[in-house]
Amino acid sequence: MTTGYFKALQEAVVASSVSKNWGTAVLEWTVVDLEEDPAGQGMCVCHHPNLVEMFTIENVYNGNQLYPIGNVCVRKFGRQDLTSEANLFSQIHNLRSAINAGEDTFPKHFSRALLKYLNDEGVFTPDQWDHDGGYEFLVKMFNKRNKDEINSRRWWKIHKLLEKKIFPFILGDG
Template sequence: MKKVIEDHSVAAQFHDAVHEWAVVAVEEHPDNEGECVCGQQNLLYMYTIYNSKKQETLSYIGSQCVHHFKRQDLDMQVSVFSQLLALKRAIEDRKKITLTSDYFSRALLEWLFAEGAFNNARNGYNGEEDYAFFLKMFNKRKKEDISAAQNRKIWVMLNSQVYPYIRDHPALG
């Protein structure tokens, strides 16, 4: 795997080349038969990484190989993409999704904000306030303290913004 990364990077050494890459997509192999560029087989989650310096993608990388990059931000990207895929499955299975750690994390909410999932015509395509609201509600320790009006807003935002964004996102195959 190190040789593959070095061959597809500007930097010649693996420890430098790892800084050129970011996780940009994830796919779930339905039969656990995915294969990593290193040759490891039987992968369930297969990640695509992107090199911004060479503007090149590599598919597929297993989560264990991503951990060899020894970058906390990449490990966090793997975690967020795994959460996104789990959330997409829950949406497709029509499960009741709540704004709790069962389906969300602060990192996932931050990713949704950065990707523009909270932007819409109602907020002038500036989702900062909606993101702040979601984060505030997510951070509440006592969910029973969330008012009926706040719960309605959460429900509306989940159904009209978050679900369609995740369901249709091309990076979540």
């Protein structure tokens, strides 16, 4: 049995897709943006109210976009890759907010997936101090169970990587 919200989602997705079948139409989409409405006044394309996180998804075949779409509806596509994209956009948004608020960000606002994304985007350019630009170092520090074991020299390097490489990318990305 499908709910009214799910039926409305299916209709919106299929109407904007090349395929006119839900099972294949869901394969045509990617997440391209995320906006946040702290007041929760957004309404999903499925007509569910009170969205805080409002994603934009885009059809890779015809360029059609659906906005706003909530994270619950993104998961209804049944695609782990699309859910991972949405999670990554949420992490980037949360990191950007934390940077702007002057909060400590590492490791609280990071994940292995976010570090990999930053590396894939070319954020960790090699320099005179690090042949891989800091990616492997940050992953190693992130993976430490006890952050108290990170010495002051390593914390200094973490903060330099954040200030010089990651923060400029995150604040300029979006």
